[in-house]
Amino acid sequence: KAGVTQTPRYLIKTRGQQVTLSCSPISGHRSVSWYQQTPGQGLQFLFEYFSETQRNKGNFPGRFSGRQFSNSRSEMNVSTLELGDSALYLCASSLGQGFGNEQFFGPGTRLTVL
């Protein structure tokens, strides 16, 4: 069974640009969650999508947005990039139903903002 894949793996952008990151979940998983990992703030929850609907949202500005498609693939978009957006962005997929789902994480997309 293929794992969670994220594309691209590395990305370099400049301030003010926008970026779109993609996540393909494990087959059969309907939930995709996104996290930002930085040395200073650690792992922070961005948002979660389940069956194309945003089910949970973290405390990030509106510049961070996401969506999920009918095949459960998900994208997140960051507009008007700032230097502080440089981070490893991780997505995780799970079945999404029931209690205490195990999340399976992808390898991440490392975004560098210059």
Add this chain to the structure above:
Amino acid sequence: AQSVTQLGSHVSVSEGALVLLRCNYSSSVPPYLFWYVQYPNQGLQLLLKYTTGATLVKGINGFEAEFKKSETSFHLTKPSAHMSDAAEYFCAVSVDQAGTALIFGKGTTLSVSS
């Protein structure tokens, strides 16, 4: 609101010694708790989780954790450390029952020396 505190950003042990990584949580609802491990340049992997029932939870690779409600703790232990256990460990509490929106602690880096 939920939060997690991991005591000690770095823990060093000798091979064969006891591993103890500390985690305290704050939650306004019965918590769902998780421990994840991250190896260098990889995504996170679930070690174990507590949802309901038995308070002593066994996970992969010989790790276990005990949920103590009175102490709001969920410490991770392993009787005998292996070199391969060197990694970063994250404790997390779930925002909801599904467990797909996690609030992570800052992480503890475990070093194992021979």
